[in-house]
Amino acid sequence: MNEIQQMTATALVGAIRRREVSAREAVAAHLERIGEVNPAVNAVVTVAAEQARAAAEAADRLTVSGADLPPLHGLPMTHKDTHAVAGMRSTNGSRVFADHVPAEDDPVVARLRAAGAVATGKSNVPEFGAGSHTFNEVFGTTTNPYDPARSAGGSSGGVAAAVAAGIQPLGEGSDMGGSLRIPASFCNVVGLRPSYGVIPAPSPGNDGAWLGRTGPMAREVSDIALFMSAVAGPSDRVRPPAPLTGADFSGPLEGDLRGVRVAWSPDLGLGIPVESEVLEVLTRRLAVFEEAGAVVEEAAPDLTGADEVFRVTRALDFAANLGPLVREHRDLIKPEVVWNVEAGWELSAQRIIDATAARTRLAAAVRDFHARYDLLLSPAAQVLPFDARLRYPSAINGVEPATYLDWMRAACVLSATGLPVLAMPAGFTPSGLPAGFQMSVDHYRDVALLRYAKAFEDRTRCVDRRPEVGAGTGQDVRPVTTVAAG
Secondary structure, eight states: OOHHHHOOHHHHHHHHHTTSSOHHHHHHHHHHHHHHHHHHHOOEEEEOHHHHHHHHHHHHHHHTTTOOOOTTTTOEEEEETTSOBTTBOOOTTOGGGTTOOOSSOOHHHHHHHHTTOEEEEEEOOSGGGOSSSOEETTTEEOEETTEEEEEOOSSSHHHHHHHHTTSOSEEEEEESSSTTHHHHHHHTOEEEEOOTTTSOOOOTTOTTOOSOEEEEEESSHHHHHHHHHHHOOOBTTBSSOOSOOGGGGSSOOOOOOTTOEEEEOSSTTTTOOOOHHHHHHHHHHHHHHHHTTOEEEEOOOOOTTHHHHHHHHHHHHHHHHHHHHHHHHGGGSOHHHHHHHHHHHTOOHHHHHHHHHHHHHHHHHHHHHHTTOSEEEEESOSSOOOBTTSSSOSOBTTBOOSSTTGGGHHHHHHHHHTOOEEEEEEEEOTTSOEEEEEEEOSTTOHHHHHHHHHHHHHHHOGGGSOOOOOSOOGGGOOOOOOOOOO
16 A cells, blocks of 8 residues: 555545645545455445546645635545435445436535545445345445455445555445444444434434434544544434534544443343354453453343344334335345335334333433443454355354344344444454454443543554455355345
């Protein structure tokens, strides 16, 4: 990698502001890196080079104009292919939208563009973002920069692989059941699922949707804060407004773990199976918190009912948003998406009522837990990056999943709480595969979460172990194992 490709987003934006690097040079380095490593990992599936060069030229004119510069001025960035970018092919990883070119940006893309980011293309996703392994019938499979025979996770697997491989330092993803956290863990990067409404993500089919979130992914925590400072803030499309804005994330990010009450749970109190190699990496790192002055105990909130809250809420959201497409294009849509939608159609009123009551009990349990603990640590992914030819892991510690969601359960149950959660690189197995923590805090303590993460990052510097991406073609790796959705 050249010097520009190695920079953090914070460093690159600063260099552009100081006229040490032009936006055109930044975009050129970005496009060059796509050419170098994308054949091995298939992270970027649409490249809009001419649009990006034109936007970079406009950014350079603004640089010399004397005008105030936006926070992400000149930063090149591909966008997740489930997020619409005006004038750029945006497929959702689906044959239904293989040639779709939207007229408007999604809200997060509009905010990134207004903040000065230069849109350069789209990163790969599983179809409609369903599942935490990135493959589809339009573009094939995204693989892991640390081992291109293995999964990069999903649904934000394309951006995770792009960030890890040095294509870009910063990007946006989304997370319903671990779609930021699992690929971040698989690719040794940081992924933040923020508190509700901090980055407004309105749902077209359900104005009251709360489960899915939009958030950033980066190699370092400081870049996560930079993204949030540029994008966070209220929208008239999401009510009520969150009590955090970009200004809350713009101050110095000084991490300190002294006196922090930390709970560690390998299975979140639910007996969730986790591969032993993952737990070995994470348990070794608990000493980092203790040495920094934190008080670490094994504990977890009472997550009884969290599985049902997640499954019912997810099914409702899928039916509301994708139901019409499944009715019209069932034969073109992967079985996992059809299964999710049909699960929503089959929900009874009593089951929805029961899930609502369970969510109320869950909220009370979370309040009680965070009256005693500041920070919860748990595995971000239950498995190491797995064979990219699989649709999902066939078993964990001998336990076979009943559905394609079960291997993501450690992430899903925390989604059900609505809490902000961050995936944080924690280290590597002897074979060189990454593993990471989920770090979660109480509602709207997102800034404190970043400070805790920064303190851990400063002491471990897992990010400094970069992948050596060689030649290859990730597009040839197609999932071949067929497992029923449910």
